[in-house]
Amino acid sequence: MVDAIKVLAVRGAPAIGVAAAMGLVVALEHALDTSSPQHSARDLLPSLAAELEGARPTAVNLRWAVQRQLRVAATVDDAQLLPTLRAEAIRILEEDRAMCDAIGQAGAALIPHGGTVLTHCNAGALATAGIGTALAPMYVAHARNVPFRVFADETRPLLQGARLTAWELQRAGIDVTVLPDSAAASLLRSGQIDAVFVGADRIAANGDVANKIGTYPLALAARTHGVPFHVCAPWSTFDPATARGEDIHIELRERDELALAGDRIVLPTQVSVHNPAFDVTPRELVTSYITDRGIISPPFH
Amino acid sequence: MVDAIKVLAVRGAPAIGVAAAMGLVVALEHALDTSSPQHSARDLLPSLAAELEGARPTAVNLRWAVQRQLRVAATVDDAQLLPTLRAEAIRILEEDRAMCDAIGQAGAALIPHGGTVLTHCNAGALATAGIGTALAPMYVAHARNVPFRVFADETRPLLQGARLTAWELQRAGIDVTVLPDSAAASLLRSGQIDAVFVGADRIAANGDVANKIGTYPLALAARTHGVPFHVCAPWSTFDPATARGEDIHIELRERDELALAGDRIVLPTQVSVHNPAFDVTPRELVTSYITDRGIISPPFH
16 A cells, blocks of 8 residues: 555545555554464554555645544554454545535535636546545536536646546546646636636645645636636645645655656656655635535634 | 658757748759749749748748748849858858857856756757757856756656757756756745746747747746746847737647657547647746847837
8 A cells, every 4th residue: 555655556635545544454454464473453553554654745634544543543442453443444435425525515616607617637536535626516516517618737747637637527528628737827818717626635724735736836827817726625634733835845756757758768867857746835826725614714723 | 841840850949940941942942853844943932932931830930031031032033043042041040050149148147156047948959050049048158167057847748848958958068957847836936946048939029928838837937936037039039020929829739749648648538638839928027038139128129
């Protein structure tokens, strides 16, 4: 599971949380089967939890889910440990599904009839256990027979917008067009976009948002052209322990994500890269925080 | 030559101009060799010129170079037509080289000692007959032993920043780091960038700049963070016939530029794309126009 999270086979802050909660159960069962008999599940739990928490630094849901499992573990005796963690993982999964539905219900009315919205990266069904966060209002609006179309940033370097968002939206029968990230600003300027919906990997107490690299310039362009900029996230993404965006650790990723296009080398061998996974959008640029607790404003308590 | 310009084997506004002037001569020679004897060079010239001019719609240098050849052609008799066009093409090449040097001289002082600059796409030696436009100040500063480093946007979809700019700068011994286009805004926000240098494909009479898609959001982010934004272009890129940016025709390019990464398909087959080659940066966001006639301001006459 740590490998799956590191290579982004599992990605999207909510999906990472669900996977970590379940991964902890599977890892514990495996460790009990293979370790020497003197180790109890309770002995093994802390190091497995720490290893899972360290898989990626930015998404707060990862830590949130693991810490929730540890808290639950502290309330039961050893015989109940494993079944309790298993039940809690399933509860996290079900809560995640319900959270997606609630975000969709809260945000659907922000998609105008016949309108056009834009999104970045993938904060959809493939990033959660349910119908997504940023895409949830679109799925709900579509289910209500509201006609609209979507522009999806391709989202370099890993192209989650092209590979994931476009795939899941067209599969759902929603009209979707992919564009290079750098084409979003002129599209916003053209007046064709009614609203922007993005997800979040961590939201600081003051409302600053860490999300996929490219979210910040998108928010700047949306503000410049008077287009509403909505951040969609479950309550678990709000991190009271992080005061401001500057306090969020931004993961720097591998050179190969920029150096290779498919199997082709597109970067001279001696050239280095700057490849941050996320950027921080200041709260001033956010129109709405669409959550499973409705549309809320900072400060978040 | 038309194919070479269309597939971007020859690209960069100044290089396209030089190639078109030379291409016209080669095409004329070829047409005289292969067409029936009753066609003179003067008969063949208009249709060849029109075909070259139509290869790409946005770069003004293409039209400029072809029109210059047609004006020269009108001043000589038939016997002198071909040698005159050949001499003029070589003159355009030499002027382009001198233009690059002049831009470099005009702009080099804007690169601070020990500073860091950022560029987008490739407006370098590979886009001109000389040392480039946006990269010319860097080459001149480097020749003056000014230490500095460069961040180069990779520049989706065709990755001219990674494939061309990074290649030519590291070959010249200049420290270069490549980043995703969408990471430039947070880098500008970090305070690490002293100035941005970009080229231009067409500059309207009011100073609005058509350049590679992604230039406009970069200018917005530079303005937000107080970083100077310099547009480097020869006089031939300024188009008095175009009043404002809105009047510039923006070329839309092929779906495959977004659908394929190397040989891999990264976009579901039924999803359409929005793939404009250029955007327009309004004059308000431009700090300096660095030209072969020095640093100038609109209106341009």
